[in-house]
Amino acid sequence: MTFAASANAVAYTGAETVFVDCQVEDGNVDPDLLIEAVDTLRAEGTQVVAAMTVDLFGRACDYDQIESDLGARGVPLLEDAAESLGATYRGRPAGSFGAAAALSFNGNKIMTTSGGGMLLSDDSRLIEHARKLSTQAREPVPWYEHTEVGYNYRMSNILAALGRGQLTRLDRMIQRRHSIRRRYVEALADLPLRFLGVRPERGDESDNCWLTTAVIESNRIDVNDVLADLEGRGIEARHLWKPMHLQPVYTSDRFFGSTHGESLFRRGLTLPSGSALTDDDIDTVIAALRDALISLR
Ligand SMILES: Cc1ncc(COP(=O)(O)O)c(C=O)c1O
Numbered sequence: 001m002t003f004a005a006s007a008n009a010v011a012y013t014g015a016e017t018v019f020v021d022c023q024v025e026d027g028n029v030d031p032d033l034l035i036e037a038v039d040t041l042r043a044e045g046t047q048v049v050a051a052m053t054v055d056l057f058g059r060a061c062d063y064d065q066i067e068s069d070l071g072a073r074g075v076p077l078l079e080d081a082a083e084s085l086g087a088t089y090r091g092r093p094a095g096s097f098g099a100a101a102a103l104s105f106n107g108n109k110i111m112t113t114s115g116g117g118m119l120l121s122d123d124s125r126l127i128e129h130a131r132k133l134s135t136q137a138r139e140p141v142p143w144y145e146h147t148e149v150g151y152n153y154r155m156s157n158i159l160a161a162l163g164r165g166q167l168t169r170l171d172r173m174i175q176r177r178h179s180i181r182r183r184y185v186e187a188l189a190d191l192p193l194r195f196l197g198v199r200p201e202r203g204d205e206s207d208n209c210w211l212t213t214a215v216i217e218s219n220r221i222d223v224n225d226v227l228a229d230l231e232g233r234g235i236e237a238r239h240l241w242k243p244m245h246l247q248p249v250y251t252s253d254r255f256f257g258s259t260h261g262e263s264l265f266r267r268g269l270t271l272p273s274g275s276a277l278t279d280d281d282i283d284t285v286i287a288a289l290r291d292a293l294i295s296l297r
Contacts, residue, residue, distance in 0.1 A: 001027045001261040002054040005104075006080045007244045015049055019245040021257020026197045027056040027213075027240070027264055030257065031065040037256040038075055050076045053097070055084035056241075057270075058110075058177075058210030059197045060094045067097060078102075082117065085110060086174040086208040094208070095120045105159075110173050110210055110275065111166045113159040173275040177209035180273055180282055184212050187286045191293050192218040196268070212271045213240055215264060221296045223269055229292035235285055240268035 001022040010017045020037050023030045038048050051070055053061045060081075070077050077098030084094035085103050095101040100121035105113040119130050132138070137150025155163075166173075185195050193214040197207045216223055223239065230237045243261035244250050272285055 001056060001241055001243050001264060002080065003082070003241055004244070004247065004249075005082070006052060006054050007247075007250060009080075009102075010052065016253065017244070017250060018254040019243070019250070019256070021255070021259075022056070022243075022261045022264070024260045024264065026059050027261070028059060028061040029053055029066075030260070031062050031069065033256055034066065035069045035073075038070070038073060040256070041254075042073075048073075048075050050078050050099075052078045052080055054080040054082075055087060055094050057197055057213050058083050058087050058208040060084055060087050060089035060097070060206065063089050063092070063097045081120075082106075083109070083210050084208055086170060088206050090206075099123065100126060105163055110177060110208060111163065111170050113155065113163040113166075116155040116159055116163075174208050176275040177273060180275075180277060181207075181209040181212045183279065183282050184214075184271060184286065187283075188214075188289065191290065192216060192221070192297075193293070196264075210273065212273045213268055214271065215268045216293075217267075218297065221293060223267055225296050226289070226292050227269060229296065230285075230288055233288045233292075235288050236272065237285075237289075238270045240264050240270060 007017050007019075018037060018041065020029055020034050022028055034051060034053075038051065041048050051066075053063075053066060055061055061079075067077065079095065079097045079101035081095040081097075081101045082104035087094040089097075095103055100119060100123070102117055102119055104117040105111060105115070106117070107114055119127065121127050121130075133148070133150045134153035135150065136152060137146050137148045139145035139147060181195075181198075185198060194217050196213045196215065197209070216226065227237055227239070242265050245253065245255035246262060246265070271289070272281070
């Protein structure tokens with residue numbers, strides 16, 4: 001359950017992608033299934049080069065179990081923290097798990113440089129190598145010398161300056177996302193909606209609330225009708241990510257799991273969540289969603 005970029009990053013390397021189903025509570029990977037996939041592949045003689053987790057919709061995965069189970073098997077972990085900047089898991093920040101993590105500063109994220117992102121790691125050699133590859137793999141000599149194939153993946157200094165400006169406002173923007181989520185959850189509590197990521201036992205503060213997402217818990221209401229109804233009222237809401245194992249480009253790849261991701265896709269929707277929305281804007285969305293769900297019930 002993720003955006004195609006997570007899987008594409010694996011495909012670029014020439015490795016094979018193998019997909020693992022998510023848990024229904026928040027759309028993050030099911031840790032038991034992840035380890036089952038690793039053990040099964042290894043038992044079949046397949047080399048498992050790495051495991052990648054995605055902190056979906058701004059919520060970190062269950063890293064206690066994932067880190068210890070992968071660590072015991074010597075499988076490196078890579079964290080796709082594109083959506084989870086500012087989230088925490090048991091006091092540790094998203095982006096600090098595994099061998100390396102990636103953040104996205106794409107235009108739809110809490111903090112944006114309009115495009116680009118950041119690679120995070122405690123391994124300075126890995127970072128140095130990534131920095132070199134991101135700048136066309138130039139060797140440190142006075143002429144253009146290349147011993148490996150590089151990329152033009154660096155962030156321009158102008159965009160980096162934009163990002164540094166936004167960092168000073170990051171806490172406030174995250175707080176705003178929290179209050180938007182709270183407003184939706186409180187105002188729509190009586191409707192057949194289950195909000196993802198609200199896990200009281202882990203505390204709401206662990207979630208950066210980047211995106212407020214919900215699943216319609218009524219078989220009589222079709223999410224497509226809800227989205228069309230909202231669109232008719234000038235409100236853009238969207239489906240949740242379509243799981244990667246159902247994407248035509250990846251359907252021939254291996255998948256471990258059942259229908260959790262698929263059911264989130266078939267019944268879920270994302271609600272307007274931008275930090276710049278006013279309380280009145282949110283109330284307009286709430287009223288429209290209430291009307292739509294009641295009229296379609
Ligand atoms: C989970 C996830 N991974 C990766 C990306 C890709 O990030 P970027 O657009 O910065 O390449 C995104 C969103 O854009 C995302 O939501």
